[in-house]
Amino acid sequence: MRANANTSLIMSTAASRRLYFGALLGKSLLFLITSLSTLAVFFIFYFILKDAIPFFKLEGFKEFFTSTRWYPSGHPAEFGALPIFAGTGLVTLGAVVVAVPLGIAAAVCLSDLLPFNVRQIVKPVIEILAAIPSVAYGFFALVVFAPLLQNHGGAILAAGAWLVLGPILVLMVVVLGDLLLDKLRAIKLSPRTLGMVVFPILGTLAFTFLYRLSAHLGGIEISSGTNALNVAVILGIMALPTVVSVSEDALQAAGRELREGSYALGATRAETIIKTIIPASISGILTAVILGVMRAIGETMVVWMASGNAASMPTPWYNVLQPVRTLTATIAGDMGEADHVTGSARFHVLFAMAFCLLAFSFTMNLVSELIVKRSRKKLGK
Amino acid sequence: MRLETRKLLDKSFSGMGLIAIAIMAAALVLILSPIIWRGSKAFVFKGTIEHRRVMLEQYQRGNSERFTAEMAKATEARAPVYEMMAAFNAELKEMDRAKRRDYKDPYREVEKAVSVLLGPKPGDRTPVLLRQQYGQTRWDRALVKLHEALYSADWDYSNTDAMGVLVETPRANAFKGTKLEPLFDYLENHLDEMLRPKTTFYWQFITDTSKDSHFFGGIWPEVLGTLYLTLGAMIFAVPMGVIAAIYLCEYAREGRVVSFLRICISTLAGVPSIVFGLFGLAFFLNTIHVSDSKSVLAGSLTLSLLILPTIIRSSEEAILAVPRAYKEAALGLGAGRWHTILTVILPAALPGILTGVVISMGRAAGETAPIIFTAAVSVGAPLKLWETLSQPTPALPWNIYNLCTEHEAVDEIRHVQYGMVFTLVAIVLLLNLFAILMRARISKKLRG
Numbered sequence: 051m052r053a054n055a056n057t058s059l060i061m062s063t064a065a066s067r068r069l070y071f072g073a074l075l076g077k078s079l080l081f082l083i084t085s086l087s088t089l090a091v092f093f094i095f096y097f098i099l100k101d102a103i104p105f106f107k108l109e110g111f112k113e114f115f116t117s118t119r120w121y122p123s124g125h126p127a128e129f130g131a132l133p134i135f136a137g138t139g140l141v142t143l144g145a146v147v148v149a150v151p152l153g154i155a156a157a158v159c160l161s162d163l164l165p166f167n168v169r170q171i172v173k174p175v176i177e178i179l180a181a182i183p184s185v186a187y188g189f190f191a192l193v194v195f196a197p198l199l200q201n202h203g204g205a206i207l208a209a210g211a212w213l214v215l216g217p218i219l220v221l222m223v224v225v226l227g228d229l230l231l232d233k234l235r236a237i238k239l240s241p242r243t244l245g246m247v248v249f250p251i252l253g254t255l256a257f258t259f260l261y262r263l264s265a266h267l268g269g270i271e272i273s274s275g276t277n278a279l280n281v282a283v284i285l286g287i288m289a290l291p292t293v294v295s296v297s298e299d300a301l302q303a304a305g306r307e308l309r310e311g312s313y314a315l316g317a318t319r320a321e322t323i324i325k326t327i328i329p330a331s332i333s334g335i336l337t338a339v340i341l342g343v344m345r346a347i348g349e350t351m352v353v354w355m356a357s358g359n360a361a362s363m364p365t366p367w368y369n370v371l372q373p374v375r376t377l378t379a380t381i382a383g384d385m386g387e388a389d390h391v392t393g394s395a396r397f398h399v400l401f402a403m404a405f406c407l408l409a410f411s412f413t414m415n416l417v418s419e420l421i422v423k424r425s426r427k428k429l430g431k
Numbered sequence: 432m433r434l435e436t437r438k439l440l441d442k443s444f445s446g447m448g449l450i451a452i453a454i455m456a457a458a459l460v461l462i463l464s465p466i467i468w469r470g471s472k473a474f475v476f477k478g479t480i481e482h483r484r485v486m487l488e489q490y491q492r493g494n495s496e497r498f499t500a501e502m503a504k505a506t507e508a509r510a511p512v513y514e515m516m517a518a519f520n521a522e523l524k525e526m527d528r529a530k531r532r533d534y535k536d537p538y539r540e541v542e543k544a545v546s547v548l549l550g551p552k553p554g555d556r557t558p559v560l561l562r563q564q565y566g567q568t569r570w571d572r573a574l575v576k577l578h579e580a581l582y583s584a585d586w587d588y589s590n591t592d593a594m595g596v597l598v599e600t601p602r603a604n605a606f607k608g609t610k611l612e613p614l615f616d617y618l619e620n621h622l623d624e625m626l627r628p629k630t631t632f633y634w635q636f637i638t639d640t641s642k643d644s645h646f647f648g649g650i651w652p653e654v655l656g657t658l659y660l661t662l663g664a665m666i667f668a669v670p671m672g673v674i675a676a677i678y679l680c681e682y683a684r685e686g687r688v689v690s691f692l693r694i695c696i697s698t699l700a701g702v703p704s705i706v707f708g709l710f711g712l713a714f715f716l717n718t719i720h721v722s723d724s725k726s727v728l729a730g731s732l733t734l735s736l737l738i739l740p741t742i743i744r745s746s747e748e749a750i751l752a753v754p755r756a757y758k759e760a761a762l763g764l765g766a767g768r769w770h771t772i773l774t775v776i777l778p779a780a781l782p783g784i785l786t787g788v789v790i791s792m793g794r795a796a797g798e799t800a801p802i803i804f805t806a807a808v809s810v811g812a813p814l815k816l817w818e819t820l821s822q823p824t825p826a827l828p829w830n831i832y833n834l835c836t837e838h839e840a841v842d843e844i845r846h847v848q849y850g851m852v853f854t855l856v857a858i859v860l861l862l863n864l865f866a867i868l869m870r871a872r873i874s875k876k877l878r879g
Contacts, residue, residue, distance in 0.1 A: 069767075073767075076769060080677065081678060081682070083671060083674045083675060083678070084674065084683075084692060085692065087675060087692075087696055087739055087740070087743065088691070088695040093710070093714060094699075094706065094707075097710055097713040097714045097718070098706065098710060098713070101713055151451075153451075155450070156448065156451040156452050156455055159449060160452070163445050163449070176455070177863060178860060179455065181790070181793055181794075181860065181862075182462070182463075182797075182856060182859065183828055183855055183859055184799065185797065185852075186462075186466065186855060186856050187462070188832070190465070192836070193845075217443070221440070224436065224439060224440070224443075232433075290458075294455075318438065318440070319441055319444070319445070320441040321437070321441070323444070324444075348706075349703075350704060350705040350799070350800040351799050351828075351832060354832075355832060355836060378705045381708075385709075385803070401713070404706045404709045407705075407706055408703070408706050411698075411701045411703060412698055412701070416694075419694065419697065
């Protein structure tokens with residue numbers, strides 16, 4: 051091209067054609083390389099499915115999804131994966147319970163409450179939490195957290211109850227008391243005297259409830275520190291950065307005008323956020339929750355190291371103090387043994403599990419894309 | 432609602448947000464502090480004379496004359512122990528049979544505890560296992576072993592309803608009145624003369640190979656394996672990712688094909704890491720046979736797929752952040768499209784692209800699940816560069832898992848486990864710190 055420019059400003063047809071085809075060739079080459087990542091997705095689906103189908107051919111669907119007996123090395127082998135699905139669900143649910151309220155509160159704080167320079171300090175904290183390798187989290191769960199839970203389980207649970215429920219109950223007492231005072235206006239007494247009666251009663255009720263709950267929790271002895279609770283807490287912390295950063299983006303995207311409009315109508319900051327901003331950015335927050343769930347469900351090392359790996363149904367279903375086993379941990383743990391007998395159902399069942407994981411994460415991904423698309427349409431952007 | 436209540440609610444709402452942030456920060460501190468504190472003890476610790484002996488004999492490190500002089504002092508301090516044991520042996524021979532049988536087992540335990548503490552008795556045959564050829568190399572472990580030598584531990588299961596209770600009895604009680612009785616006091620009071628602890632700075636923990644499955648030495652094979660895997664993944668993922676980003680930003684017109692590409696990329700980002708591992712096994716190893724067994728190559732390929740979406744996204748962001756004016760100016764000067772991309776857009780986007788690359792390097796270094804089936808082994812020598820094409824390697828994340836769950840003496844080598852976690856976390860965090868600083872510089876530059 052440069053040579054052309056030197057000799058004459060007008061390009062010959064041949065040169066122009068050469069240039070055109072060159073550009074076309076370059077473009078298609080770029081497209082090919084880009085579509086390699088697409089190809090990778092198809093290959094992943096194909097190769098996982100290819101090794102998963104023999105399992106379903108051999109053993110059928112019914113036992114895998116409904117039986118609770120998981121004895122892959124028994125004679126005859128039994129492949130009831132229900133406890134494993136239940137374990138995965140329980141652990142993921144626990145992680146969501148930890149990560150979502152905490153994450154959304156932190157995101158609100160980051161986007162609306164903290165001044166700019168404090169935010170600059172908090173952001174790296176989130177990034178570091180996201181960057182710590184999962185095996186390091188697993189190591190912490192197994193070597194530090196599990197013995198703590200095992201030796202001081204009751205005390206930790208009780209302290210957790212105070213920490214979580216304490217502020218919430220105080221708030222509830224204040225709000226309920228206020229509402230009651232409103233209702234009791236008919237009685238001809240000054241609000242102050244009424245308040246002297248209402249608030250102590252409610253406060254005592256709340257305190258008694260919390261005290262008895264924590265006494266009950268304090269009496270619990272945890273027989274094994276490697277259980278669903280341990281994993282759920284750690285997974286929750288791991289999912290936290292995803293939830294925080296995605297929902298913070300969503301909250302910021304809600305824009306200044308909405309906030310200022312709400313303030314102008316006399317709403318406080320809390321009311322603005324709860325009644326205006328969060329509803330406006332609910333799609334982004336939902337996406338954040340979905341991404342958090344995906345992070346928790348796909349995590350391998352923490353659950354493999356610290357969940358106890360017992361393929362039994364949690365009884366009752368919400369019992370988090372029991373060891374559980376998850377899909378990812380089963381794949382990671384059983385492959386070593388199954389590898390020697392490539393071709394048997396024991397090998398293929400792991401691919402069947404991987405396919406379930408894959409299908410779940412794919413669906414979740416599509417759902418989050420859909421949510422984003424719909425909200426974009428709604429907002430007219 | 433009254434105005435005061437609304438104000439109070441508003442305040443407590445802010446308080447909850449702050450609490451959430453505080454909990455997050457506290458979680459970070461709680462998780463990192465034991466890793467950093469105990470991990471640093473793999474590098475800086477009170478090393479006994481046995482540590483210096485291992486260094487001298489196994490790694491040819493240290494001053495042998497000074498060591499000999501020090502060892503002579505230690506041997507002098509240890510002599511009474513062996514004298515007492517010899518005296519008790521002589522005493523034992525004169526006892527009647529029944530008594531001798533009573534003493535036999537406790538005495539054997541004492542003998543074993545002493546050899547664990549101080550190394551094999553002088554004059555004994557050299558044990559086969561390397562870990563039995565030396566005494567305790569670390570003072571903290573030596574104190575634990577001293578306790579085991581002084582007290583015998585038994586589990587009391589008499590209450591069948593509760594868990595067993597640990598009962599410790601001083602071993603000295605069993606030997607009351609014999610010539611072995613003073614041994615226990617002597618061990619307790621003269622341990623530091625026998626082992627001569629000294630604050631040791633063992634930075635070679637990173638560059639030493641391990642001896643006898645991590646009982647002695649460092650973690651070089653694991654560190655090197657992690658480096659190979661990470662760099663290998665980068666070699667495949669960076670060109671592909673950057674090219675894909677260029678195509679998506681500069682060439683592709685928004686339409687069906689591109690939105691399909693984007694869905695595929697976000698799907699790839701959502702695939703659980705263990706599924707990547709299975710895919711690597713099923714495709715790279717069992718189908719196209721990039722190598723006969725697990726290998727660094729197969730692991731790198733698998734990891735590169737894992738980080739590809741991250742690299743594409745961050746490169747895309749970096750390219751989109753380049754001001755439009757740059758591009759228009761270049762095109763206006765008569766540069767071709769490709770020429771503009773290569774000489775104007777890419778250089779301007781380079782810091783941003785590098786930030787993404789560095790972050791995904793950290794991700795690749797720390798991922799365990801994809802390399803379990805494709806690249807990692809528990810024990811191995813450091814690989815040469817060309818061996819990476821066909822050989823599996825130990826790697827930090829996998830060996831952390833392996834050492835703290837499957838190793839035969841998990842409690843004995845806690846310091847190695849912590850040291851490994853510390854090293855891995857340090858690598859990842861340094862990479863991230865680098866990225867954070869770089870990003871700060873870019874945003875400063877963009878703000879002018």
